[in-house]
Amino acid sequence: MSASVEELQQCLQSALSSDPNIRMRAELRTSQLLAAPEAGSSLSQLISNQNWQLSLRQMACIMLRRFVNERWSPALPRFKGPVVPFEEKPPIRAAVFQGLSDPESKIRSLCAQALTVIANSDWPDEWPDLLDSLMTLLSSNSPLSVHGAMQVLQEFIKADLTENQILPVLQQLVPILLNILGSPDQHSVLTRARAVSVFRTCIETLFMVKQTHPQAVKQAGATIIPPWLDAFKYLMNIDPRQDVENTPNWDGIALRIQIYKALDAIYVPFKRLLEPHIDDILTFSLNHLTVLYPTFVHYYLMGEDAVPPPSENEATDLPNLFSAMIDLISLIARNGKGVAWFSAGDNARSLTVSVFNWIQITKEDEDEWSTNANAFVAQESEDTLSFSVRVAGLDTLAALLEAHPSTFMPTIQLVIQQITTQTNEARNAGNLDWWRPLEAILAAVGSQAEAILDWIDDEVMAGRPNPVDIELLLSTVVPNLLSLSDCPFLQGRAFVFASQYTKILPAEMAGQYLHATVQVLEASDASIPIKVSAIRAVHNFCKAIDDALLEPVAPRICQAIGPFLSLTTDYTLQLVLDALSVIVEIDGGKWMTPDLAGLLVHSVLDVWVKHHKDPLFISLLTDILASLAGSSAPGVYEHVVKESLPMLCAAIKRSTAEEPWIAGAAIDLMSSLMRGAPQAGLGSGFVALCAPDLFQTMQTVEDREVIQNGTTCLTLIIRKDYPQLQSWVDPATGRSGLDCVLAVIAKQLKAQDEAGGLVIGDLVVHLLRYAGEAILPVLPELLQALISRMPTAKTATFIQSLIIPFAFLLHNQRDAVLTHLESINVDSRPALDILVQTWCENEETFQGFWAQRISTLALSSLYVSERPSLQKIMVKGDLIIEPEARNVIMTRARRKQMPMQFTYIHFPVKALKLLLRELRLGGEAASSRIDPADVESDDGDGDWQDDEPTGADRIPGVNEEQMAWLSDYLAPNGKPFDDDEAMSSGEDEDLRNDPVSQMDMRAHLLAFFRECAARNTNNFAAAVEQLTADEVMVVREAVNQAQQATST
Template identity: 55%
Template sequence: MQVFAEFIKADLSEDQILPVLRQLLPVLLNILGAPEQHSALTRSRTLSVFCQCVEALYMVKDQFPDAVKEATNSVLPVWLDALKTLLNVNPLQDVENSSNWDGLAIRIQVFKTLNIIHTSFPRALTPHLHDLLNASIHHLSVFYPTFNHYYLQGGAAVPHSSEDETIELIHLVCPMLDFVGRLARSGRARDWFEGENFANLVNLVFSWAQMTQSDEEEWADNANAFVAQESDDSFSYSVRVAGFDLLGVLLERSTIATIKAFQVTIERVIAQSQQQRESGSQDWWRPLEAALAAVGSQGEDMLDAIDDEIDSGRGKPIDIESLLTNVIPSYLVLSQFPFLQGRAFVFASQYAKLLPGQLAVQYLEAAIQVLEASEAGVPVKVSAVKAIHNFCQNMDDAVAVPLAPRIAKDIGPFLPVTSDDTLTLVLETLAAVVEIDDGKWITEDLARAIVVACLDVWMKNNRDPIFISILANVFESLARSPAYQAVVQQALPALTNALTAATDVDSYVASAAFELVAALIQGAPQTGLGDGVFAMLAPALYASLRSTEDRDTIQNGIIALTHIVRKDVNQLIAWSDPATGQSGLDGVLQVIAKQLQGEDESGSLFIGDLIIHLLRRAGEAILPVLPQLLEAMVRRMGSAKTATFLQSLVIPFAFLIHNQRDTVLDLLEGVQADGAPALDVLVRTWCENAETFQGFWPPRISTLALCSLFASERPSLQTLVVKGDIIVKPETKNVPTEFTSVPFPVKALKLLLHDLQSGGEAASMGFSAKDVSEVASDDGDEEWAEEEALHQGFKADEFAFLSDMLGPRGMAFDNDDALEGADDEDLKNDPVSTMDMQACVLPFHSAHLLGFFKECAARNTGRFSAAVQQLTPEEIQVMQKVVGQH
């Protein structure tokens, strides 16, 4: 069977699969249906081979659609009937009075097969859904006593198979829960997921999610294993993870019904657990811990749903507040049941938003006391750290600030003694703590202690990008605090030493050091870096960037240098290297020059940001070297290949042209780049790549500068020929793409009109009649007609046309939220990002471009009319609607 599975998977070509399966599948089915002749393990392996057959059919269904359809229509119903027959055999006979659990192997493969069929040919399952769901819930119910005996109570060892392998019950339940989840997610058999079936399913998931004896033994001493199974992105294969995933699907598909089922189930579990406790059971806590974990695992979605119900006036579908006030506090002191005690902390933190301030403080203080208790074990301490992390993220700063210094001091000792997942949790918690109230409570002594501990973690883990990222967040938050000077004085010596000592062999050290330096600079005050900070950092920074060829080191170093230019360019300009006399500005220009000369464009993706901020911040200091810089950038355009790198080269010119058009154009017209005028190279590159520019600020500055270029009416631009539209030749699909050739003014209008049509980041007009505001225009009309005034200067039909063209209300992207994080804060606050050029309610691009087109039409700027006539008929029609019949 193993040979067959590998043969089908790897050795058959597409045209061989169907003939082989026609002969193989009937043989497999005969073996599967002959328990008196073949062992359970052999029969289970036929299902494994059948799974591979189904996947093979799925892979060739596009090449042979008719044959595959015929095969699946004839094969799958027969096999699905066989699978149902196998499931209908009494499940208990596989685990009772038996020296082995070989029979379970068949059921395991049945549900794995059902999952494969649902993925590949889901329609085939439709007639069988209710039967299969009923069988699933029956198996969960019938096998639970066995699970309780062998796994929860540890009453006996799980029997080995006849081939001396362990067949676990969880290997059946996990694919079973996955299968039910798939059906719930697909929306099929919707009527089954109602009423008694639904309540039973939720009850069973809560029961099967209990912590086993094996879990308890492993997690009691292995903090990493405990943290890993608790993480939101856990990859562990367990009943608990599969069960919580299923609950998440149910919550998504039937939100209120699921939450109400949670309420009923958790009330039942609390009552039954109390009864078991009073009767002397030592396992009374297990169902309770599982129920709290189940409800807690859906915390974020539950809170959103509860808010929606309250806002709609329908009341709360579950009373979490009652649990937090009347039930959970009594579990916080049960140190003899550490997993329940820890779960209580975590559960409360997951619903911290529902806690009143004073009660939240009590919970947080209780978690802190656990951290400080020497006798507390691993599970409860780890749970306390996770709870503190959640509390710090979800509580009001005013509530958390009084306890923040104490938390930071308590977390510190965990940093040198944890690793892997546990260290990640501790670092994330520290990052959340130092963010409280922007770190205003952080003293210099505390900041130094945190920096020392974090640097120790960094030196031990400087290959791990996750740790470095979290440490960078901590450093940035510390730098934003009042203890900034103490932070940089403590951190920079170690980081600069690492930059100096690192070579390309251990380049990850320098790369990580630059990442932390960038975080410190980014968090520095807007008033500047402080005396001596750049002098401390500069020699190592420039030396590292001059010597390294490592891509990550270069990128992180350029990012750090860009932050320095943004935060304190004057300190950079004023500095000079005592050894060489080189100025700080010379060092920046050398870094730029090296990247422009290099062939690895991925290492230069951030060079454009550095150049832009240098131009924006350095002022007159850069004027003496500006011609050489611009010439080097134009020369590099000829060999640049990637869109991102080309954007880095073009956008600085767009910025300069927007601010100093004629000066820059005069300069470029007098410079040659690879035998062609530099202005020609720039404009051709710009026109070919303008529609690929990413971010919020770059497309805006590009649009402004293109408008300015068009309006300049320069003879050199009027006669410059650039690529136009793609020439479509359907009969020659494999030949290289060809383009028309058009004068630059025509291409500029095409780009600007396309920007208006697609909306760029301004995809909607987003206004109504009551928002009327005049669009400034020199079209000669001092007064608009009443109809035009109601429609932003357009007639009703023109207004309707533009509204359709630019998109419906509510779809505007002309705001920073639409491209959150695409540009840094300096560019988001730049006038180009915030200006409303026409002082109207139209979004930026719409307002500016509409006004621009109207003015050009009225004045025939740049021979506008002649340029418009060279547009496509569709573009001409749009332009006529935009500017009117000029």
């Protein structure tokens, strides 16, 4: 098949047709022609011929880019083949390179994209002179050629240069770019802006290789950067108003934006070079914010005229310039620089006023937010990724307050007084926009409520005057704003502001604000801004106000907010759900009624039906449903179950393999009902209704999330109401509830993807805890299944699920379990061997407070059992570190060459090592809490080494206090060994209240070592001799402390 220029031209022309049928046929034919060897040459000829219409040439560029991606080289990620013949490539390269100087900017840009792809493949081997050619083009006097070359170089520097090539290339390139920047008569302002953008890419590339070539990069920076900083300062000192006044476009703003972005890029890798210029940069920035503000007011705040469009596709707007400037100011502040400038003269006040001015609500914002609740909520959401002047300004205010609180806290007080006075004057003068500055200052000060309140507390505690009088605002200014329905954004902001400072509101005033907010929620004529603001305020109030004030109005709040669940989406719906999740928890829901709970349940489930794929919404919905079910008010739990469980069961039944998330979410919501169930149980008929569909799903589903949710749900049924499960019989199969659970466990043990993770272990443990004697007939088979799966298990969580049930049984019925394990084999291998080796190899990866403790208790019980079968088992010991592997970063390649090797030791020695590890990692670890110099050796162990270093000496430069802190940090959740808060919040209440979780583990371990040393249990002295010197020292310290505790 040939692809002539004429045929390609006809196809591309037809592809531009408005008739979809003609266009589709042309696109199909073009795809066929692209497979021809000469297609690239034909397309390049079309591109080079400036007599063709622009749209046709653009289409040819796009097709050529596709051709290059798919046909040029197998090294390219989108290559499909066959490869372009070698002899076809040079003319295509030449044509594309020529396109960099084309009169049409769109052709230049498209050719630059195609050439960048070719360079990825061909440079330097097949196109060695490309870089020199680009430099020549960049140094030419043609603005068109300079534009095209810069587009290629920007991507080229990022992707194609090796670490060794970067420095020489940049030393050649950067002076050329600086020359372009300094030639306003020869190059347009947008070309000069692009030169700065390429320079910024050079700086970012230098930063990437700084660790590899620190000295060379430092020298390069010292040579390259200073002339640019001088040029930047010269350009920033030029009045920025000349770029926006009496000019057809604002292209000059693009240059200023790129300068600030470049300064931002310089700051981190070359901070010292920039520091001498920081005061000047801050001065220029404040001047920009001040003199450009009237233009911002005219074009953006008031929207009196449209912003002039850029002459090319570059950002030339003031919001982008503001963001670039303010980001740099934030960076300087957060790094603790510019201290003298911030505190000098009127700088802090002027900067604060400028930030407050620029973050005002614009006319465009006002129009959009009045009708689009999601847009209004998103601009203040912590999760939003959208850019806005307000978001950037508030971030800068946070940086200034964090870095220089003593300067900016009093400044905020002065600015509050200034702006409130000015707004009053504007209002009295009849200015309809008087409210904007006041709303902005309330938004700014409210956003920093936590930092301001903390600073006030610190100042008051230190005996100094209150730097920011928020109480005065709350008592004199804000109350007058709550009824301003003609200024809904200011009215709503007043409610939110008061809620953000609930901490300092007197109880009576807090109650007044709360009641006013509820009245707004209940008002039928309130606008979107005030309704949304009231919901946000209620959310804040409910987190901070005492339940005694909240409980009387909680039903009214729920009734007012409930309808929003069916009317809102996206950010607004998330706000409503966040608020409702806090409201339903007020005072444990004692105020809830069955009717109100029923209405909320229907609304919650309606949200789920509409948003069943959204994990964030489902997480909030499960919390709300659990709180509703957990209400202690009479009849509420039963009504919640009655209204929700049938629908959830039906959803599980309807779920298909193509939509497993429906069943997964329904099961999750059903579990939330169980979490709120009373101690008396799940209630009559609960299991009979949900079990058939739940078990059917668990036997057929393959989706990991559904498996985990279903396993967790079964665990909750066992925990909350095992008798009901035990008495239930599947009407379809005749199986008992216990048999159905065992079938689920069996399926998970056979599955290769190990989706059950930790939750399958929790299910087995709770089944053993609650089933009692009912489990005995099938226990041997269950244990055999767990053991059989261990040799092939791969993930740490799944291995833990296989081991922890044995730890639980061994802790409670050690001898019976050991006797059983000693009597069985798995694939000709003793079952006890498999268990012990798997356990010892993975014990250090166990997660969860209770799981770690039950493992420790079981290991200590196994050790003192002195069973001969255990004494013979060999397990992995310590890691063997070869001399050639010391102080070497083990990459993947090195790991293959030097695989990890371990010593092999008898199980009793390994058990001691693991138990010592638990003792050492505890907050009261012997290695840090016991000073070996204070311990007398009176236990007949004189043959043990006495010359071990103390805890502080074992790690050079680390003192005893630091060792103690480190030990605390390594304890569960960073808490001391027996701190109740160390228990994993993910563990259920049963395990948190279990005696294993409540016991004094440190005392247990110390007693264990004392008894073993005193009785030489399991040949303790000989086992200790096989420990490391550090471990021996800990044993000695533990034994001596235990003996001292006993004697006292």
